[in-house]
């Protein structure tokens with residue numbers, strides 16, 4: 553789904569962004585705070601194909617979804633009903649883990665690039681703990697893992713990694729060895745190809 557429209561919404565001194573996503577005649581509204589989802593709610597509608605898509609974001613049926621998103625933030629619906637419920641379940645963090653693809657709780661936890669990585673033992677789904685602090689070369693490698701998660705693949709100029717994340721003199725390992733180890737830890741596949749004068753690395757899982 554592509555972002556079709558965004559609008560700002562202030563509540564209790566925080567700046568939320570309400571995003572409208574669309575694909576064909578299917579639309580979803582979600583609230584964001586600091587570029588991250590503000591809560592787990594999505595508001596969706598599938599409109600009749602007779603509707604002119606050029607005019608869609610002015611429609612009352614779409615505005616209603618945006619109003620619902622704002623109302624739930626203002627009323628703290630997520631905090632009241634979901635976070636409060638999770639808090640009373642008294643599960644350890646490990647017991648709370650679950651694969652969103654296949655619903656199993658059989659999850660392998662490891663630490664990769666200074667954050668936890670979760671791998672579903674049943675379907676192979678991989679996801680990561682959200683970073684609270686970042687720095688150094690972490691944003692470069694996070695772009696790769698997030699790109700793979702969001703788009704199914706990520707491409708990056710090989711020279712960027714050669715001069716930053718996998719500099720040879722840092723770890724006494726060659727660029728190719730560091731790249732292979734890193735990709736293997738993150739369960740990523742990769743290939744190198746040329747585009748014009750540049751060598752491009754493509755990652756996927």
Ligand SMILES: [Zn+2]
Pocket residue numbers: 651652653654655656672673674675676677
């Ligand atoms: Zn799974």
